[in-house]
Amino acid sequence: EPEVTQTPSHQVTQMGQEVILRCVPISNHLYFYWYRQILGQKVEFLVSFYNNEISEKSEIFDDQFSVERPDGSNFTLKIRSTKLEDSAMYFCASSGTISGALHFGNGTRLTVT
Amino acid sequence: GESVGLHLPTLSVQEGDNSIINCAYSNSASDYFIWYKQESGKGPQFIIDIRSNMDKRQGQRVTVLLNKTVKHLSLQIAATQPGDSAVYFCAENRNPMDSNYQLIWGAGTKLIIKP
Numbered sequence: 001e002p003e004v005t006q007t008p009s010h011q012v013t014q015m016g017q018e019v020i021l022r023c024v025p026i027s028n029h030l031y032f033y034w035y036r037q038i039l040g041q042k043v044e045f046l047v048s049f050y051n052n053e054i055s056e057k058s059e060i061f062d063d064q065f066s067v068e069r070p071d072g073s074n075f076t077l078k079i080r081s082t083k084l085e086d087s088a089m090y091f092c093a094s095s096g097t098i099s100g101a102l103h104f105g106n107g108t109r110l111t112v113t
Numbered sequence: 114g115e116s117v118g119l120h121l122p123t124l125s126v127q128e129g130d131n132s133i134i135n136c137a138y139s140n141s142a143s144d145y146f147i148w149y150k151q152e153s154g155k156g157p158q159f160i161i162d163i164r165s166n167m168d169k170r171q172g173q174r175v176t177v178l179l180n181k182t183v184k185h186l187s188l189q190i191a192a193t194q195p196g197d198s199a200v201y202f203c204a205e206n207r208n209p210m211d212s213n214y215q216l217i218w219g220a221g222t223k224l225i226i227k228p
Contacts, residue, residue: 042219048215
């Protein structure tokens with residue numbers, strides 16, 4: 001069964017550094033998402049992406065965040081200058097249709113020290 | 114404020130029994146609801162979904178019930194197995210018509226299976 005893959009599984013970075021989290025969505029999907037989950041808390045929506053542009057973003061997704069689909073397969077989340085409170089699990093998801101169920105990757109655990 | 118939440122943070126059931134996980138939502142305009150299962154160290158895994166024009170939907174060993182009158186959603190797992198141990202999240206779509214949807218997630222219920 002096709003799956004969403006994310007790399008790396010764990011990323012440790014120092015405060016103020018830039019990080020790029022990578023995702024390969026399911027190949028025929030058109031809608032892409034990033035969510036995050038702070039340890040022990042709810043899953044929170046960050047951003048949705050379709051047709052090479054952001055469709056929606058939450059309050060969390062401020063100017064420090066950006067997304068890109070640099071080629072036909074990858075979907076990346078960049079945090080320009082990480083803060084301690086950015087430490088969380090970051091999940092990429094994709095769906096085949098606007099109303100289809102999301103398929104999630106196994107996440108990247110980001111630890112900011 | 115608006116929220117999607119679960120009544121119980123932890124549910125313990127005997128292996129072989131049926132499990133019922135509950136969820137309350139507050140936005141009556143939401144039209145799409147999903148249950149996800151999250152095992153330790155993994156991403157959320159889709160279990161079953163339901164649209165607001167239905168009140169019941171069945172999958173393999175799982176049933177989702179939607180009561181729009183009281184804005185309540187439940188997930189029933191039949192004959193619970195050890196592999197069902199996980200955190201279960203309900204999620205709702207709050208942007209049903211206008212744009213790509215963003216899911217609003219509940220807090221999660223941890224399902225523990227007793228042997």
